[in-house]
Amino acid sequence: MPVEVIMPKVDMDMASGKIMCWHVAVGDTVEKGDPLFDIETDKAAMEVEAPASGILQHAAPEGSEIPIGKAIAWLYAEGEEVGEQPDSFASVDDNKMPEQQPKAATEPAFGDTNLPPEPAPERETALAGDAGEGVRATPAARRLARDGGVTLAELRGTGPRGRVQASDVRQYLKDLDTVSARATFLPETGALNVTYSKRGEGTPIVMIHGFANDATSWAPLEPSLRHRPLIRIELPGHGKSPRLRIRDFAMLVREVRQTFDALQLDQAHLLGHSLGAALCIALADTREPRLASLNLIAPAGLGPQINGEALNGICKATRAESLGPWLRHLVADEDRITDGYVRLAMQARGDANLRAAQFAMADVLFPDGVQAFDLRAALQRIETPTRILWGKADAIIPWEHALQAPGRVALHLFDRIGHMPQLEAAEEVGKILRSHV
Amino acid sequence: MNAQNKPELRELSYAEAIREAMDIALEDDPSVLLMGEDIGVYGGAFQVTGDLVDKYGTDRVLDTPISELGGAGVAVGAALTGLKPIFEFQFSDFAALAMEQIVNQAAKVRFMLGGSVSVPLVMRFPAGSGTGAAAQHSQSIEAWLGHVPGLKVVQPSTPEDAKGLLLAAVADPDPVMIFEHKILYKMKGHVPEGYYTTPIGKAAVRRAGKDVTIVATSIMVHKAMETAEKLSADGIDAEVIDLRTVRPMDRDTVLDSVRKTGRLVCVYEGVKTLGVGAEISAMVAESDAFDFLDAPIVRLGGAECPIPYNPELEKAVVPQVPDISAAVRDVVQGRV
Incomplete structure (x- = not known):
């Protein structure tokens, strides 16, 4: 059928x-x-x-x-x-x-129509917004799950006929807190997840998202970039990539490099945000001949400071209420982060193993709120056309790190924009990138 | 007042409390009069009016003929002309005989005459089972009258409220129907001296608890309290709400409690189907308190049959402590 x-x-x-x-x-x-x-x-x-x-x-x-x-x-x-x-x-x-x-x-x-006969009622039940449909749960359990950003499908109900009770949700959230706090998780293995938009032509753009984000974070920018094929790499422990245990920055670079190599591209533009931008620099250091340009949004790796409290807060949050305040640190205009946005973001972070993997990764990459890797020397070596885009109201990584870049790197600094220019100034950032890629 | 020199609380029976309320009303207001069958020299079918006829005379304590429809009609007419009758039925079941006057006249006149008149009428209905009076003398029909806009319907469960609600009813400009449980007439309890009223439309939290809300009416309040005490030994902390008024229903007290406990059991003696508990359940289900429910709502009401004469069967057809206890346990322990 x-x-x-x-x-x-x-x-x-x-x-x-x-x-x-x-x-x-x-x-x-x-x-x-x-x-x-x-x-x-x-x-x-x-x-x-x-x-x-x-x-x-x-x-x-x-x-x-x-x-x-x-x-x-x-x-x-x-x-x-x-x-x-x-x-x-x-x-x-x-x-x-x-x-x-x-x-x-x-x-x-x-x-x-009667053809094809009896289309199978198979549906993507895991899609956001669908979660919990068909699950037996009390109204109170549904309310707690909604508030906690938990999808009911993740839960095991202990009520009659497997019904999810409020106590099940409370216990689940409590367990999550414990898991997050200890950062213990079931490490997985396997290749990183890569998604494509193949409509465009010419040299593809390979995009690497930031920490605690995923490939969907490029969506606001993509309308400006669709003239090129888009290839999005998801970091380990993020999106649909396996929850690898990352031991250090070098291991993370190796994982990304392997994924990049497997794409077998002759030429590519690299676009990265934050940690993803740091990985772009690291990738450029060894794969420079295959790169057409390097585009770095609020890159990590150019100085020691980073807002460890915010990273920690985002990793640990198990419900929309605790995630929201930290997400608002990411932008200059807090109104951009609506409650609906926070709920969706929490839904994307509903998997406890994902949160735990990211928590562990943060501990390795940003111990004690310090960037444990330094790519200033690498950036000095690279000759590929490079531009850095940064919001001057960035509350996660100080924009002044951009001043560490050598003179041939173009700097685009935006007033009243936070850590996510690709969201807050999508049009302007898109225009700049489009004129170069 | 500190605990040491607190005076001993005065206790009256439920029937005495009602008599005292009527005495105060007759004393305070010359337009108040009592009407009903055998309420004079005989003292009332349940001896509630007692010897009030001796104090106020037959002009103000009026024996009516054996015709509920006629008596009720006279009472409605008296109310329309400025008197404040308190009309006693011998049994609440006989309201069926007087429905025209209660439903089509008393409840409607104010509306149909654009508010130019009101019907300051009080009707007292001895109600409920447990006396071996069988099918035609044991019903709990508060939901019938609770369905009629224009009427207020109360069900006092304690002597204190029996007096307070009766005085509130006398003070009310519109018809108030009071359902008094026959088994409660002999129940003793603290009754404050003098004039006071118990607000119509306000439920009472008889016992605070966190695990489950039991909303009960009339005699079921006492069964619910007994159940709650028994269950507390097993660590189940039930909140018991005495609804007190069927119409208008106290939405806030019930919803606040359900938001707190997340579980609701309704206990009432009237027939379960289309009864008071159905209204309480629907009120919760339609409100934001719905999102706090962590178990299905459970109703315990009278069986779907006339009250039997056989004393064992009579007990079996209305909720008893073991029934309430089992239902509450099931709800709290997640078995329903």
Whole structure:
């Protein structure tokens, strides 16, 4: 039976998504977890992975906007008979929200046709916002989980018929605190997670996100960079990368370098933020011939100071209430960090093992609130065109570290912008980068 | 006042407290009069009016003929012309005979005449089972009248409240229905001297607790209290709320308690289905307190049958301490 691919819900307010591009042609085979298509919502662009392995059929046309939960394609097994092409896909009228638009009998939606037969109801239940659906839980447990940024699916219920009780959530949060405090976690092994947006042409941009972030943090900047293929590397213990135990900065560099080498690129632009920018410098030190440019946003590694308290706070936070105040340290304009943003960020940090891995990593890389690695000498050696972009209201790493850079490095310093110019000054940062990459 | 020279608290029975309230009302206000079947020389079906006829005479303590509809009609008419009748039914079940006057007249007149008149009428209903009076003399019908806008419906559970709510009812410009549990008439308790009122529409927290909220009415308050004391030995800390007023219901007290405990058990003697507990449950489910519930809401009410004559069966069809105890345990210990 073919597996239905549905328009996923990737953020909480999302009612529909636009299919930007398919990474796989109709009739081609895709492996589960491979990038399958890019979507754009009114807030962000995002890559979505294949929910299963199979042959792509009946893909909705690029550019079409489809309500969440509706079919956009089917994945068939090898040799499976392919059903007829559906008449049309469920679409979104530009002026109407999908819930106000009952499916008219005259306009058969894709899911209503009898082909392909019985589309499997498989859904990406792990997607943000979906978490907890179908879980048996008391209202009190749901409220505590919501407040604590915990997804109910992570919990084991001890109530009747496995119902999650308030006490289960409390115990879980307590355990998390203990885990975070001790920074013990189950180390994993394996290759780092890499995601792609292949729409652009020319020299690809390889992007490395910052500490306690993940590949989705590039979303605000991506509209400016889509003329190039985008390749996002996720750090160990971050996003969907394995929770490796990082022993020192050198090991982290090795992991990133291996991942970069495996991409087998002749030429690439490097773009990094904070710790990711430090890794870009380290990568450039040994892979310079393959680099077209080096783009560093608020890079680590150019001085000893770092706001260890904020890093510690972000790592330890197990609920939106405790994460919010620290996230607001990341920006100059605190209003940018809405409660909704914090909740989503906490949802992304819902995995206790992720938090523990990051806590351990922070302990190694930034012991006692000091940057334990120094890339000033490396930056002196590099000849690749390099620019540094930094907000002068950065409360995590002092922007004055930028002044350590040699004269040939271009400096772009933004007033009233914090540690995340790619979020707070996305347009301006995008413009600068676009004119160079 | 310190504990050493605190005077001994005066105790009265529930029936005596009601009689004292009526005495005060008759004394204070010449427009107050008592009406009902056999309330004069006989002293009332449950001897609640007692010898008040001797003190106030037959003009103010009025025996009415054996016609509830007629008596209630006279009472409504008297109220409309400025008197303040306190009308006694022999059994609350007989309200069925007087429903036209209660529901279609007393409750409606103020609304239908644009507020130009009111009906300062008090009706007293001896209610509930436990006396072996069988199907037609043992019901708890407060939910019938609680369904009617224009009526206020109270259920005192203590002598102190029986007096306070009756005096509050007399002072109220609109019809107030008082359901007095027959088994409670002999119950003794502290009753303050003189005039005071117990607010209509305000529940009382009889026992503070943190694990579960038991909202009970009338005689069930006492069963809930007994249950709570028993369960406290096992480490279950129940909060007991005496609802006191069925209409208008005290939303804040109930919701605050549920927000605190996260669990709700409703206990009432009226038939469970479509009863007072259904309203309490729905009130919680519709409110923000819903998000604090950590167990399904449980109702314990009367069985879906007429009250039987057989004394064992009569006990079996209304919630008893072991039933409440088992239900509360199940809720607190996560078995439902």
